[in-house]
Amino acid sequence: MDSERMEQQVRFLLEVDKLKNVERRTYLLEGNRHENSAEHSWHLGVMALLMAEYANEPVDLGHVLGMLLVHDLVEIDAGDTFCYDAEGAKDRAEREQRAADRIFNLLPPDQASRLMELWREFEARESAEARFAAALDRLMPLFHNFYGKGSSWQEHGIRADQVRERNRHAREGSEFLWSHAESLITRAVEEGYLQPPR
Amino acid sequence: MDSERMEQQVRFLLEVDKLKNVERRTYLLEGNRHENSAEHSWHLGVMALLMAEYANEPVDLGHVLGMLLVHDLVEIDAGDTFCYDAEGAKDRAEREQRAADRIFNLLPPDQASRLMELWREFEARESAEARFAAALDRLMPLFHNFYGKGSSWQEHGIRADQVRERNRHAREGSEFLWSHAESLITRAVEEGYLQPPR
Secondary structure: OOHHHHHHHHHHHHHHHHHHHOEEEEEOOOOOOEEEHHHHHHHHHHHHHHHHHHOOOOOOHHHHHHHHHHOOOOHHHHOOOOOOOHHHHHOHHHHHHHHHHHHHOOOOHHHHHHHHHHHHHHHHOOOHHHHHHHHHHHHHHHHHHHHOOOHHHHHOOOEHHHHHHHHHHHHHOOHHHHHHHHHHHHHHHHHOOOEOOO | OOHHHHHHHHHHHHHHHHHHHOEEEEEOOOOOOEEEHHHHHHHHHHHHHHHHHHOOOOOOHHHHHHHHHHOOOOHHHHOOOOOOOHHHHHOHHHHHHHHHHHHHOOOOHHHHHHHHHHHHHHHHOOOHHHHHHHHHHHHHHHHHHHHOOOHHHHHOOOEHHHHHHHHOOHHHHOHHHHHHHHHHHHHHHHHOOOEOOO
C-alpha cells in the first residue's frame, strides 16, 4: 500500500487534535469549564444514535455520524462563532471556507473532497441527513443551557426570542425535537434562565 | 410520540456529559493537558472515517462509528484503566460491567440493549467491525505518544516490549496499520521515547 497516503492521513489526524482546544460558550453540566468542540462533536454523535428515530424523514445514520464528526473541524482555524454573535457571523462563511481549504487539503485528494463535501452538505442543510444533523447541533446546546440553569444564556443576556430565531431551523430536521425545545424555552423564561422575548 | 421515552434519552445524554471529565494518560499533542475520553472517542471516529480502507476485512463504517462512540462510556463509573496498569486490569471487567448495567439502563429498554450490545461487541472483538474499532483504539494513543515525543510512555517508564504485547491484537483489525505501528515502536526506542525491550 501507499505510505505517502498513510502519512497524509496521519498528518491530518495530528492536526485535528487541535479541535480539543477550541472552546465553545457552553459549559459542561458539571459546570467546571467550557465545553470544547471535539467533545461536543462526540456528544452529538451519541445523540444521533439515540434520536435518529425523531428525524422528519428517514436518515442514513452512518452518513449523519460522518457529518457530525467533521462539522466543526473548520473551527481549528476559524474559531467557534457563538450563535448569538451577529458581528462574528458577518465574515464567518469566508473564514470557515479558508479553514476548510487548508485543513481538508492535508488529506489525500479523494478524502479531502469527501470530507469537504460532508462539511458543505452539513452547512447547506439540503439533504435529510444534513437537516437532522444540524438540528442536533442546535438542540444539544439548548439542553446544556436549560439543564445547566441557563449559565451561558445568562452570562450573555440572551432572550427567548433570540433562541427561537437562531434555532428554529431545527424543526426542518425534527418537528418532534423542536416542539420539545419550544417547551424548554418557555420553561427557561419561567425559571429565569432566559430573558423574556422583547 | 412517547415523552417518557424522550425523557429517558435526555437523561442519558446529560449523564454521559461526564465522559468529558474522565482523564486518560495520553497528552494532547499541544501538550497542555491530558486528553479526556469523550474527545478521544471523537478522534477515533475521524480516524475510522479515513482508515476503514486499511481494515483486514470489509467493514460497515456506520457500525464501527456506533461502537467507537459508546466504547468508553463505562469509564464514567469505572474510570480509565491505563493499558499498562496490571493491577487495575484485574477487576476492570467487573467494574466495567457494573458501570454498563447502570449507565445503559438509563435508556428505554430497546436502546439500553442496543448500546450494551455495541459495547460488548467492541470488547469481544469477534466481528470484523469490532476488531477494526479496537485496533484504532490501540493505535491512536500510540500515534499520540510517538508524535508527542513519548511523554506518557516516559512518565510511566514504559518499555517497547510492553507496547508490542499490549497492542498487538491491533493486527487482527489491520495488518497494514499494525506494521506501521511496529515501525513507530522501533523508531521510538531509537529516539529514546520508549525504553528498550527487557
